[in-house]
Amino acid sequence: MPSDGVPALELEGLTKRFGDFVAVEDLSFVVRRGDVYGFLGPNGSGKSTTIRMILGLVRPTSGEVRVFGHPATSPEERARMAGFVEAPGFYEYLSARDNLRLLAAADRRAEGRAPLQEVLQTVGLSDRARDKVRTYSQGMKQRLAIAAALLREPEFLVLDEPTNGLDPGGMRDIRALVRQLSGEGLTIFLSTHLLSEVEQLCNRVAVVSRGRLLAEGALTEIAQQARDRTEYRLVADDPERTRTVLKSREDVALLNGRPEELEGFRPEEVVRFSTGAEGAGPVVRRLVEEGVEVLALVPVRPNLEELFLRLTEDG
Amino acid sequence: MVRWELFKLIRQRRTFLGLGAAAVVPILFLIAVRITRDGPPPGEAPFAAQLLSNGLVIPLITLAFGSVVLLPLLTVLVAGDAIAGEVSAGTLKTVLGRSVGRTGLFWAKAVAVEVYALCVVVVFVGVGMLAGWLAVGFEPLAGLGGTPISVGEGIALTWASAGLVALPLLALAAFAVFLSSITHNSVASVVGGVVLILLLQLVSTLGLGGVLDPYLLTNQFSAWLNLMRDPIDWDPIVRAAWVSLLWAAASFLAAWAVFVRRDVLS
Numbered sequence: 001m002p003s004d005g006v007p008a009l010e011l012e013g014l015t016k017r018f019g020d021f022v023a024v025e026d027l028s029f030v031v032r033r034g035d036v037y038g039f040l041g042p043n044g045s046g047k048s049t050t051i052r053m054i055l056g057l058v059r060p061t062s063g064e065v066r067v068f069g070h071p072a073t074s075p076e077e078r079a080r081m082a083g084f085v086e087a088p089g090f091y092e093y094l095s096a097r098d099n100l101r102l103l104a105a106a107d108r109r110a111e112g113r114a115p116l117q118e119v120l121q122t123v124g125l126s127d128r129a130r131d132k133v134r135t136y137s138q139g140m141k142q143r144l145a146i147a148a149a150l151l152r153e154p155e156f157l158v159l160d161e162p163t164n165g166l167d168p169g170g171m172r173d174i175r176a177l178v179r180q181l182s183g184e185g186l187t188i189f190l191s192t193h194l195l196s197e198v199e200q201l202c203n204r205v206a207v208v209s210r211g212r213l214l215a216e217g218a219l220t221e222i223a224q225q226a227r228d229r230t231e232y233r234l235v236a237d238d239p240e241r242t243r244t245v246l247k248s249r250e251d252v253a254l255l256n257g258r259p260e261e262l263e264g265f266r267p268e269e270v271v272r273f274s275t276g277a278e279g280a281g282p283v284v285r286r287l288v289e290e291g292v293e294v295l296a297l298v299p300v301r302p303n304l305e306e307l308f309l310r311l312t313e314d315g
Numbered sequence: 316m317v318r319w320e321l322f323k324l325i326r327q328r329r330t331f332l333g334l335g336a337a338a339v340v341p342i343l344f345l346i347a348v349r350i351t352r353d354g355p356p357p358g359e360a361p362f363a364a365q366l367l368s369n370g371l372v373i374p375l376i377t378l379a380f381g382s383v384v385l386l387p388l389l390t391v392l393v394a395g396d397a398i399a400g401e402v403s404a405g406t407l408k409t410v411l412g413r414s415v416g417r418t419g420l421f422w423a424k425a426v427a428v429e430v431y432a433l434c435v436v437v438v439f440v441g442v443g444m445l446a447g448w449l450a451v452g453f454e455p456l457a458g459l460g461g462t463p464i465s466v467g468e469g470i471a472l473t474w475a476s477a478g479l480v481a482l483p484l485l486a487l488a489a490f491a492v493f494l495s496s497i498t499h500n501s502v503a504s505v506v507g508g509v510v511l512i513l514l515l516q517l518v519s520t521l522g523l524g525g526v527l528d529p530y531l532l533t534n535q536f537s538a539w540l541n542l543m544r545d546p547i548d549w550d551p552i553v554r555a556a557w558v559s560l561l562w563a564a565a566s567f568l569a570a571w572a573v574f575v576r577r578d579v580l581s
Binding site for chain 1: 411565578
């Protein structure tokens, strides 16, 4: 798996406006070869518009998409890439096999029987290949979309919410397939709103919300960012005084909002705050100096889920 | 790609509906004529005098009334769906994700739609001719100036007429493809095509066309009648050809220009 050389995908200042609405704003990141790159964001955050620009379906208002170093403005320059965006569309009145043959023809490839059977086998659709796509379930259509992409023998695979609308078994199958394809050396760009999917499959991730990039990097780095700023829940005999003390300190952020749960205490007694790398020690010392008795102190390490929510809600 | 566009067309119900109607209507007309044994009064329609006695006038009379609404409708039914149908089914994004460029795909579609429009005319005239021959038999035609036309010449002139009717039909198909390209909506494109025809006919009927009247697309549908005169009046025929080609070229070029630039959002 080559990790050097030109990246599989580069976005540079990619922006798309529809009238006054900014769907994607100044998006820049790089997908290196061999990555399983997670593109994470809530629904309606501009993920699909971005993928449409990558696939050449939508023209960027400004900015550039480069695929293997070339501006992806013509089909030839996108030839090493394959994928789909949103619910895959197929000719429902044709069989899966005819759909694939048609798409192979649209690639100006010989519609060889062997590759056709091979990709159908890979996604587990060989038995139903002669049936009309109209009779297919959502999961089968998703798998057919992956087969259609693989038929191009791409080096770079773009998958938009490939497990959307699938039952747990279907999700597991697709994820296993993504792992297998990545193992075979494909670079994969995987858009999803499911954090668990990114955690299971991806090595790098970009988090977007409302068309803007919120975080980007190796999954472990982003998780580290989450850990660097630890949250605490604290209960003292005088919550009011505690808040006053906390507010006076620059290294502490008092977190309001949701009522806090801490077993054995009433929610209004619980104070939530976060500190930097120095931890809660200085805070507790100060509280004791002020004559506040600390009854409980519980560190809360935000998991990726919480980090994701925090990023996308505050952004 | 053209081959696959045609393959897709023949696998769609819409196409069969169109071709089926083109085949059924001449037969229904003939049955109605045979049952009532009562044609339109002579002079009302061309060739009506021979309606009951000569099967060769069946395709000509059906062509005369079919080119007013039926053939245009059957043409835009499929042509208006050419791009919009792929947009609503979400297949356009699938195909455009492949190596075929937008230009290549567009012209493949354009050719497929025109082949369909030609098939509509061929089926319509062919079935009418066959039914007329089987049910009534052929006799020499009375031409529009009264000059008799032999059976062989009549058959040749009927097919020439079909070709002449096909010209504005191809232009209309191109216009429906244009609507399909700008609206991305099948129903709007089909209705839009029909509305254009009705509007132009209305303009012509109310005499609003002025000097432009001979150049309206709808008025080219009757150019074939001039083939049935002795001598043949070529002026309206030549005009039908270039007016139709101009419409077709303008529509296709505009449709193509939109198609290659338009964002695909479905």
